[in-house]
Amino acid sequence: MTARPARTGAVPPPAASGIRVENVSKVFPGEGGGETVALQGADLDIQPGEFISLIGPSGCGKTTLLRLIADLDQPTAGELRLSGLTPREAREARAYGYVFQAPALMDWRTVLQNVTLPLDLSRLAPAEATARARTMLNLVGLEGFEGHRPWQLSGGMQQRVSIARALALNPGLLLMDEPFGALDEITRERLNLELLRLWQETGKTVVFVTHSISEAVFLSTRVVVMTARPGRISDVIDVDLPHPRGVETRGSTRFFELCTAVRERLREGHA
Numbered sequence: 710m711t712a713r714p715a716r717t718g719a720v721p722p723p724a725a726s727g728i729r730v731e732n733v734s735k736v737f738p739g740e741g742g743g744e745t746v747a748l749q750g751a752d753l754d755i756q757p758g759e760f761i762s763l764i765g766p767s768g769c770g771k772t773t774l775l776r777l778i779a780d781l782d783q784p785t786a787g788e789l790r791l792s793g794l795t796p797r798e799a800r801e802a803r804a805y806g807y808v809f810q811a812p813a814l815m816d817w818r819t820v821l822q823n824v825t826l827p828l829d830l831s832r833l834a835p836a837e838a839t840a841r842a843r844t845m846l847n848l849v850g851l852e853g854f855e856g857h858r859p860w861q862l863s864g865g866m867q868q869r870v871s872i873a874r875a876l877a878l879n880p881g882l883l884l885m886d887e888p889f890g891a892l893d894e895i896t897r898e899r900l901n902l903e904l905l906r907l908w909q910e911t912g913k914t915v916v917f918v919t920h921s922i923s924e925a926v927f928l929s930t931r932v933v934v935m936t937a938r939p940g941r942i943s944d945v946i947d948v949d950l951p952h953p954r955g956v957e958t959r960g961s962t963r964f965f966e967l968c969t970a971v972r973e974r975l976r977e978g979h980a
């Protein structure tokens with residue numbers, strides 16, 4: 710077997726991705742010959758560097774939309790583009806990092822080895838992969854835990870490892886499917902702050918699925934409200950809270966007003 714040469718040199722930081730979702734539908738075959746319209750006629754334009762949250766009742770197509778963007782599934786109709794690339798081209802170019810609801814770490818690898826995994830797969834020189842992984846672990850506040858195994862960490866720390874792993878290839882886009890859903894409220898608020906800091910420092914585009922109204926408002930530049938049966942985008946709400954946002958943001962009148970606005974739109978969708 711011929712050894713493939715290791716890549717060397719820093720990978721230049723990619724520009725943040727813009728995303729265009731045009732009249733996208735996804736229909737799954739259902740039980741007994743029926744079908745489920747998971748997403749119907751979705752239109753959405755995401756500018757590079759935006760932080761977009763998708764919120765809506767269970768089954769409204771949030772994960773489906775994220776998976777279509779990531780090329781983990783294909784639309785039944787319509788078109789998606791990530792900075793002009795098809796989802797497949799974007800996936801092949803490793804243009805995004807994906808953070809799942811559960812951290813999905815490998816227990817037999819150390820924290821550092823979990824983060825270097827995508828770098829090893831892209832044949833980055835080992836010394837550089839290690840250096841890059843350490844930088845990402847510092848970015849998510851896990852310096853000192855490189856040699857631990859995932860099972861030695863709390864749920865919040867594990868999720869931070871999976872965020873570091875998603876950032877390792879320095880993608881211009883981060884796709885996050887309810888990453889903090891299983892965490893207690895205080896840990897979740899702390900990770901919200903860390904994610905915001907990271908977003909501001911790196912300028913990446915983020916698409917974030919959540920069930921939490923306050924989380925969506927706190928984090929986002931825009932909140933996309935979705936409704937179920939069929940899954941549709943029903944509203945897009947601009948979040949005009951100033952940056953940097955911090956603990957005091959959650960106590961502001963404007964934060965409360967925006968949460969109320971999102972809640973009302975969600976209620977209308979449930980009616």
Ligand SMILES: Nc1ncnc2c1ncn2[C@@H]1O[C@H](COP(=O)(O)OP(=O)(O)OP(=O)(O)O)[C@@H](O)[C@H]1O
Nearest residue numbers: 737738745747766767768769770771772773774940
């Ligand atoms: N692979 C699949 N096969 C069949 N139906 C599917 C498949 N994936 C999703 N669905 C259906 O599509 C609809 C949307 O699912 P999706 O997971 O996108 O919703 P969601 O908004 O992310 O829900 P939740 O908030 O509960 O995670 C649901 O009715 C679901 O049952």
